[in-house]
Amino acid sequence: xxxxxxxxxxxxxxxxxxxxxxxxxxxxxxxxxxxxxxxxxxxxxxxxxxxxxxxxxxxxxxxxxxxxxxxxxxxxxxxxxxxxxxxxxxxxxxxxxxxxxxxxxxxxxxxxxxxxxxxxxxxxxxxxxxxxxxxxxxxxxxxxxxxxxxxxxxxxxxxxxxxxxxxxxxxxx
Numbered sequence: 001x002x003x004x005x006x007x008x009x010x011x012x013x014x015x016x017x018x019x020x021x022x023x024x025x026x027x028x029x030x031x032x033x034x035x036x037x038x039x040x041x042x043x044x045x046x047x048x049x050x051x052x053x054x055x056x057x058x059x060x061x062x063x064x065x066x067x068x069x070x071x072x073x074x075x076x077x078x079x080x081x082x083x084x085x086x087x088x089x090x091x092x093x094x095x096x097x098x099x100x101x102x103x104x105x106x107x108x109x110x111x112x113x114x115x116x117x118x119x120x121x122x123x124x125x126x127x128x129x130x131x132x133x134x135x136x137x138x139x140x141x142x143x144x145x146x147x148x149x150x151x152x153x154x155x156x157x158x159x160x161x162x163x164x165x166x167x168x169x170x171x172x173x
Contacts, residue, residue: 014043014084016083017080017083019080020079021077021078022076022077022078023076024066024070024071024074024076025067032060032079033056033058033063035051035060036090037056040081043083045170047088050125051088051145051146051149055090055143056126058121059092062118063077065100066092069100070094072096074096077094078094079093080092081095086148087127088144088147089145089157091139091141091143093139093140097133097138099139100141118141121143125146127143
């Protein structure tokens with residue numbers, strides 16, 4: 001990135017990666033959501049309100065899943081926030097080896113659709129999400145969203161995906 005005079009431009013001051021850990025207990029869900037929101041405010045990230053609200057729902061869903069389904073094998077979880085010039089990526093890591101899949105709507109169940117919600121929020125905003133295995137046998141579930149909403153596609157047109165994971169190669173550190 002360069003300025004008009006050919007001088008390299010400085011990256012936005014809000015870019016970076018932050019990671020924190022929390023016990024895999026219910027109270028960690030709102031604490032993680034508030035920590036992510038407070039980080040974005042403190043760093044001055046120019047995220048659109050609609051994207052921010054979706055991102056905070058995603059954080060809540062991912063931490064809730066880790067607390068409910070991984071706590072036995074992972075008494076501690078890690079939340080990571082990576083912010084680039086046009087995107088934000090949140091991930092939740094636990095030590096449970098099970099790789100969850102988004103369930104389709106089953107109106108007879110009152111739960112079990114958190115990952116479906118995460119996927120839909122990510123796709124609707126022009127982002128993406130996935131699950132990766134860790135080197136230690138656990139997993140990382142992540143979602144990357146643009147800082148600003150993408151324009152709606154024309155009727156009948158396929159939606160355009162603007163961003164991919166900040167780590168295009170999942171095996172890259």
